[in-house]
Amino acid sequence: MEIYRPPACLLTPKKLSPDMAKSENLFLGMMSGTSLDGIDTVLIRCLTAGGIPELIATNFQPIDDQTKNDLLNLCNAPEVKIQTLGQLDTRMGHIFASAALNLLQSTKTKPQEISAIGCHGQTIYHAPNDSYPFTMQIGDPNLISELTGITTIADFRRRDIAAGGQGAPIAPLFHRLIFKDDKQSRVILNLGGIANITLLDPNRPEAAFDTGPANILMDYWVSKHKNKPYDHSGEWASSESVNKSLLKIFREENYFNLPQPKSTGRELFNASWLESKLADAALDLSPSAVQATLLELTASTISDAIKLLEPVDEILVCGGGAHNSSLLNRLQTLLTKSKITSTAVLGLNPDWVEATAFAWMAGETLAGRKLDTRSFTGAERSVYLGAIYQG
Ligand SMILES: Nc1ncnc2c1ncn2[C@@H]1O[C@H](COP(=O)(O)OP(=O)(O)OP(=O)(O)O)[C@@H](O)[C@H]1O
Ligand SMILES: [Mg+2]
DSSP: OOOOOOOOOSSOOOOOOHHHHHHSEEEEEEEEOTTOOEEEEEEEEEOSTTSOOEEEEEEEEEOOHHHHHHHHHHHHOTTOOHHHHHHHHHHHHHHHHHHHHHHHHHTTOOGGGEEEEEEEEEEEEEETTSSSOEEEEESOHHHHHHHHOSOEEEOOSHHHHHTTSOSOOOTHHHHHHHHOOSSOOEEEEEESSEEEEEEEOTTSOOEEEEEEESSHHHHHHHHHHHOOSSOGGGTTGGGSOOOHHHHHHHHTOGGGGOOSSOOOOTTTSSHHHHHHHHHHHTOOOOHHHHHHHHHHHHHHHHHHHHHTTOOOSEEEEESGGGGOHHHHHHHHHHOTTSEEEEGGGGTOOGGGHHHHHHHHHHHHHHTTOOBOOHHHHOOSSOBOOSEEEOO
């Protein structure tokens, strides 16, 4: 299978002099999202406490097919063996640690020059509305800390759930810091496995929530029928027409009508979800027509969610879906009142926004600052996000 590799960072990576490393706050951020495509790692520098970080270097490490299959089996099997879960937690810990060490090696940075790693971990289950709400990320931070020698901050979401929040989305905390403008009304649209939007408006309260699937269903379908990890630029989807009956069935999903705050993941939008909708529809469709309809599902649920927030001047896209030109074109057709560009116009390559967010968050946690997620996750108060595993 073709392996997706995001381009290197937008900003030219800077050479770190020993002096710089000593005097500046350097952090690593690591993200592996619902797409299970791989681990994004960034090296950032925070010049001022709580201030806008500078992206220094980046690295993308694909998750190997075996690990990806094991993770998918874990996510899809509610009655998982504890041993399987424990082993994958350890395995992902090794994988995250090696991604961190690879970036240190390529930038000739020593572990002792890094203040902390912010590692999101790999979500395997997200159930914020359960009778006992929980979210679970794996990739043992004890191991990351032990193998790298660097203080590791992980488990960013559970404190938010403990404070009555959804535990997601939390990257909007970082969007607020770097993308909020005192004149323009902006929506940051992250197109990962799941799509989430952040409203940043100088004159209105902020808001953020997951709109539903971005790439997760399209990735599953193209992998099943074409043995490719994703539909490059949405070319396969745009080769066929959307089937309106199927789209209607997809859109009957209750999640789309839930009020915010809300968040979702692979527990809902997965292979079984799609296969059962297709069985309900009982239509004789080509695989490409299904792909076209899945792209339309993503575009139409995002545009419906954004229309409720209008007027919006600009929509800034980030995440791997920013490379899906068919999806972006369709969004621009549906959302005529806003200009759609990517976060690159504000200096941050869309591939690295999420990992940079967790590097920055690690700095906040290490400095002992609470973060105010209330308008994004519905938490009742500001909270300390993440636990510290000393290096
Ligand atoms: N050139 C491209 N054309 C179409 N889709 C692409 C392209 N490049 C990447 N993608 C999509 O982006 C996905 C990866 O995006 P990303 O890494 O932001 O998602 P993620 O890891 O699930 O993150 P999140 O935490 O936001 O869910 C791929 O699985 C693929 O669907
Ligand atoms: Mg990813």
